[in-house]
Amino acid sequence: MKLIGAVGSPYVRKVRMVLAEKKLDYQFVPENVWSETTQIGASNPLGKVPCLILEGGEAVFDSRVIVEYLDTLSPVGKLIPSTGRERVEVKTWEALADGLLDASILARLEATWAGRSDAQRSSAWIDRQMGKVTQSLQAMEMGMGEKAYCSGIHMSLSDIAVVCALGYLDFRFPQVDWREDHPRLVKLHDKMAQRQSFIDTRPD
Numbered sequence: 001m002k003l004i005g006a007v008g009s010p011y012v013r014k015v016r017m018v019l020a021e022k023k024l025d026y027q028f029v030p031e032n033v034w035s036e037t038t039q040i041g042a043s044n045p046l047g048k049v050p051c052l053i054l055e056g057g058e059a060v061f062d063s064r065v066i067v068e069y070l071d072t073l074s075p076v077g078k079l080i081p082s083t084g085r086e087r088v089e090v091k092t093w094e095a096l097a098d099g100l101l102d103a104s105i106l107a108r109l110e111a112t113w114a115g116r117s118d119a120q121r122s123s124a125w126i127d128r129q130m131g132k133v134t135q136s137l138q139a140m141e142m143g144m145g146e147k148a149y150c151s152g153i154h155m156s157l158s159d160i161a162v163v164c165a166l167g168y169l170d171f172r173f174p175q176v177d178w179r180e181d182h183p184r185l186v187k188l189h190d191k192m193a194q195r196q197s198f199i200d201t202r203p204d
């Protein structure tokens with residue numbers, strides 16, 4: 001398998017953490033999707049990374065689809081429960097963490113994308129998106145309760161998705177002091193940060 005991606009992308013990081021936790025071999029193919037010469041469109045018509053290329057050449061895209069597939073490839077460290085409430089709980093945590101990322105990336109692009117002039121940038125839009133980041137952090141903190149992991153009693157995709165989101169805030173939004181009001185998230189982050197899969201996929 002080949003994974004087309006960028007080390008700075010938190011969605012790519014989620015996939016790389018899953019590959020590492022599942023001990024699956026792959027080749028990493030770096031791609032700058034913002035470059036004029038990017039070839040990503042040949043594999044993913046949406047022009048986004050991550051994109052997984054299977055042995056037969058088929059492209060699989062969207063990190064949620066990719067990690068779901070990867071979890072079926074090996075029984076090692078099952079990350080997504082196969083059925084029922086447990087499954088939907090993990091998928092909802094992932095949607096929340098990815099949604100935090102979607103909002104923060106929209107805010108960052110609004111503020112920095114070179115295709116937009118200063119007059120075209122909307123601070124109201126940025127505020128709207130950053131409000132979603134704040135709300136998501138609060139929901140995650142509440143959802144953690146006094147548990148050791150986001151869902152269930154073992155590490156799951158929920159925890160990986162959440163720490164990728166927190167790691168992205170540290171990387172691109174150092175001014176967002178999420179540690180201040182979210183002690184349970186700090187505890188989860190600090191525990192997950194000791195895993196080799198987290199250490200080996202740091203964006204910086």
Ligand code: GSF
Pocket residue numbers: 008009010011012033046047048049050061062063064098105
């Ligand atoms: C989001 C991928 C994405 O936005 C997923 O895979 O989970 N729902 C998708 N990737 C960004 C890179 S990054 O900001 O992490 C991307 O490729 N953007 C290029 C573009 O044209 O939007």
